Amino acid sequence: MNTLHRIIALAIKELLAILRDKKSRFVLIGPPIAQLIVFGYAATFDLNHIPVAVYNQDRSTASRELVARLTGSPHFELVAYLDHDAQVAPLINNKKALMVLHLGPQFSENLKRGITARAQLIIDGRNSNTALLAQGYLRSILTDFNLDWSRQHGGSGPPATLHIRPWYNENLLSRWFVVPGIIGLLSLVITTIVTGLSVAREREAGTFDQLLVTPLRPVEILIGKSVPGILIGLVEGSFILLMVVLWFEVPLRGSLGALYLGMFLFLLSAVGIGLMISSLAVTQQQGILGSFLFLVPAVILSGFATPISNMPEFVQQLTYANPLRYFMVILRGVFLEGDSYGLLLNQYWPMAIIAFVTLSAAGWLFRNRMN
Amino acid sequence: MKDAAASRMRLKGMIRKESLQILRDPSSIAIAFILPAVLLLLFGYGVSLDARHIPLGVVVDQPDTNSAGFVSVFEHSEYFDPKRFASIQAAQQAFDLREISGIVWLRSNFSEHLLAHGEAPVGVILNGVDANQARITEGYIQGAWQAWLVNYAHARGAELSIPVALETRIWFNAAVRSRNFLVPGLIAVIMTLIGAMLTSMVVAREWERGTMESLMVTPVRIGELMLGKLAPYFILGMGGMLMSVAMAVWLFDVPLRGSLWVLIAASALFMLVALGMGLLISVVAKNQFVAGQVSIITTFLPAFILSGFIFQISSMPQAIQFITHIVPARYFVAILQTLFLAGDIWPIILANSAALLLMMVIFIGLARRKLHKRLDT
Numbered sequence: 001m002n003t004l005h006r007i008i009a010l011a012i013k014e015l016l017a018i019l020r021d022k023k024s025r026f027v028l029i030g031p032p033i034a035q036l037i038v039f040g041y042a043a044t045f046d047l048n049h050i051p052v053a054v055y056n057q058d059r060s061t062a063s064r065e066l067v068a069r070l071t072g073s074p075h076f077e078l079v080a081y082l083d084h085d086a087q088v089a090p091l092i093n094n095k096k097a098l099m100v101l102h103l104g105p106q107f108s109e110n111l112k113r114g115i116t117a118r119a120q121l122i123i124d125g126r127n128s129n130t131a132l133l134a135q136g137y138l139r140s141i142l143t144d145f146n147l148d149w150s151r152q153h154g155g156s157g158p159p160a161t162l163h164i165r166p167w168y169n170e171n172l173l174s175r176w177f178v179v180p181g182i183i184g185l186l187s188l189v190i191t192t193i194v195t196g197l198s199v200a201r202e203r204e205a206g207t208f209d210q211l212l213v214t215p216l217r218p219v220e221i222l223i224g225k226s227v228p229g230i231l232i233g234l235v236e237g238s239f240i241l242l243m244v245v246l247w248f249e250v251p252l253r254g255s256l257g258a259l260y261l262g263m264f265l266f267l268l269s270a271v272g273i274g275l276m277i278s279s280l281a282v283t284q285q286q287g288i289l290g291s292f293l294f295l296v297p298a299v300i301l302s303g304f305a306t307p308i309s310n311m312p313e314f315v316q317q318l319t320y321a322n323p324l325r326y327f328m329v330i331l332r333g334v335f336l337e338g339d340s341y342g343l344l345l346n347q348y349w350p351m352a353i354i355a356f357v358t359l360s361a362a363g364w365l366f367r368n369r370m371n
Numbered sequence: 372m373k374d375a376a377a378s379r380m381r382l383k384g385m386i387r388k389e390s391l392q393i394l395r396d397p398s399s400i401a402i403a404f405i406l407p408a409v410l411l412l413l414f415g416y417g418v419s420l421d422a423r424h425i426p427l428g429v430v431v432d433q434p435d436t437n438s439a440g441f442v443s444v445f446e447h448s449e450y451f452d453p454k455r456f457a458s459i460q461a462a463q464q465a466f467d468l469r470e471i472s473g474i475v476w477l478r479s480n481f482s483e484h485l486l487a488h489g490e491a492p493v494g495v496i497l498n499g500v501d502a503n504q505a506r507i508t509e510g511y512i513q514g515a516w517q518a519w520l521v522n523y524a525h526a527r528g529a530e531l532s533i534p535v536a537l538e539t540r541i542w543f544n545a546a547v548r549s550r551n552f553l554v555p556g557l558i559a560v561i562m563t564l565i566g567a568m569l570t571s572m573v574v575a576r577e578w579e580r581g582t583m584e585s586l587m588v589t590p591v592r593i594g595e596l597m598l599g600k601l602a603p604y605f606i607l608g609m610g611g612m613l614m615s616v617a618m619a620v621w622l623f624d625v626p627l628r629g630s631l632w633v634l635i636a637a638s639a640l641f642m643l644v645a646l647g648m649g650l651l652i653s654v655v656a657k658n659q660f661v662a663g664q665v666s667i668i669t670t671f672l673p674a675f676i677l678s679g680f681i682f683q684i685s686s687m688p689q690a691i692q693f694i695t696h697i698v699p700a701r702y703f704v705a706i707l708q709t710l711f712l713a714g715d716i717w718p719i720i721l722a723n724s725a726a727l728l729l730m731m732v733i734f735i736g737l738a739r740r741k742l743h744k745r746l747d748t
């Protein structure tokens with residue numbers, strides 16, 4: 001029997017061990033697909049139907065015009081008209097309204113006299129990101145209102161105007177940003193689950209010692225144990241990729257080859273980390289614990305939801321050891337920015353290094369952690 | 372009477388056995404205390420939506436006093452880190468390499484337009500890939516532009532006339548620190564993990580090692596068995612929880628405006644839900660391998676994405692909003708964000724606690740039934 005045969009035999013045995021058990025097979029196939037759909041729709045920062053209440057003490061045509069612009073916007077949904085101050089607090093406190101727009105009795109008078117009229121906005125700041133975004137939507141409605149008012153009443157426009165054009169994601173849909181990231185998220189979870197327990201389980205059952213006394217060399221064991229994780233990751237990753245393009249209609253603008261090179265290197269490093277955790281663990285419980293300990297920070301510090309550039313310097317340094325960080329850039333670069341191999345070079349090599357280091361460590365641990 | 376005393380004795384025995392098991396394998400203690408501390412430290416500092424020092428390219432085709440005035444508002448803003456480029460091509464190259472996340476471009480006719488008839492166009496290009504950050508950056512750029520409008524009017528001795536000015540008051544979080552809402556949410560996410568991890572392996576391990584059969588032949592009743600398994604982990608989990616709250620208040624300066632007792636009561640309720648969920652997983656899965664896989668999949672990502680911790684639930688499609696109701700962390704996130712930032716607002720606390728109570732009854736009830744069936748067969 002030559003090396004290749006031995007590796008193939010081991011890889012098949014490993015694959016069977018994972019796929020034979022009905023429950024474990026279901027765990028690998030069912031939840032990722034369900035989660036892709038649910039998360040794809042759930043993970044968005046875009047706001048719509050923001051519940052808003054209006055407290056208009058002015059009741060003139062001008063103020064009604066402003067309120068009409070607000071309620072006509074798809075971002076807002078009017079939930080109540082108020083007629084005194086005391087109604088504001090309970091509405092905001094109980095989350096019935098995210099914000100209250102208050103126009104005082106002098107609103108239209110000031111407006112007509114050319115004195116700046118004040119519009120007061122009260123926002124629930126419990127989620128500060130939502131508060132900032134909601135304020136931004138309202139501000140752009142108000143800017144338009146101001147421009148139109150000035151033009152209609154003989155004033156001059158501002159001396160300079162901004163022409164803002166977002167590139168790559170012209171309508172600023174946060175779904176386009178988040179959904180490609182889910183490919184990385186789910187393939188990381190799946191490969192970690194597949195590999196994180198593979199050695200620990202055999203150690204506990206005692207079959208790993210048997211494996212070590214077979215003619216298989218540690219390198220061959222390493223490859224045989226890596227293949228199923230990479231295979232399952234590639235298959236599920238491709239399926240999710242297909243869904244992202246066909247179901248969520250995120251444009252795939254760059255080179256598919258560059259994306260797959262990234263996915264392969266990413267899976268290699270994820271498998272390396274998984275096997276390292278698994279061979280460090282003495283019991284399955286420790287294996288699960290180790291997988292969690294790796295997965296949770298890897299996801300939160302990957303730039304998936306909150307940008308790495310907002311993190312403090314020290315935490316940013318830590319993210320360089322996280323393979324998901326690089327894969328996120330590759331996914332978004334290829335999907336939205338139309339990147340090819342050249343621009344992604346700086347993402348490829350760190351993953352290759354992580355893969356090399358972790359796989360070597362795992363191979364070394366196979367032999368040297370027998371007792 | 373004798374029966375009750377015997378039951379108490381059996382329960383004490385169970386609790387003692389589980390506690391000893393915990394003490395002998397210190398990994399559970401590590402899960403309850405070290406894990407939340409490390410995660411909270413890492414994420415409390417690491418997770419932020421507040422953009423500062425956004426790298427911004429500035430291109431001025433024809434530098435003069437007017438353009439210098441415009442650029443200076445960006446240079447004096449804490450939100451931007453402006454970098455000058457000689458030409459738009461050079462700036463675009465840096466933009467493609469992701470060295471800058473936006474470009475402000477004043478063309479050669481800027482001054483001419485400004486002096487002649489106003490509305491001089493200023494080109495702004497943003498990297499829209501991260502739509503949320505792009506929106507926030509857009510808001511900051513508009514703020515800088517407005518500051519410039521005021522400066523410009525002042526310089527020419529005129530008052531700036533804006534028809535309507537917006538005065539915003541942000542309640543509960545006047546400084547708009549994202550950490551104030553992210554840290555309470557993180558506590559909910561972390562405690563979901565801890566609770567499920569602590570228990571999900573426990574029963575599965577007993578099945579795998581065959582010690583469940585040994586327990587079955589003892590006079591211990593199912594209820595006592597479950598209580599014995601839950602009680603030590605409950606105490607561990609609550610310890611970890613209180614430590615997290617202390618870190619949030621003293622380390623991250625998140626204000627705690629509600630009462631501590633309400634917080635403790637709600638946390639105890641949530642801890643029972645999380646432990647009950649872990650217990651149910653381990654009873655159903657029956658082996659550690661599957662129990663571990665299921666608890667990784669059903670706890671972390673759903674708590675992260677569907678709990679309202681970071682993504683606003685009310686903006687999700689109706690069907691997805693419906694699904695979020697089965698994620699226990701959702702209710703706890705709402706309670707924590709309100710208790711920390713707003714205070715004891717009873718309608719929110721009671722409604723969410725009721726939901727948690729219902730989930731606890733369902734999880735523990737189901738776990739009990741499943742365990743019962745196993746004993747019959």
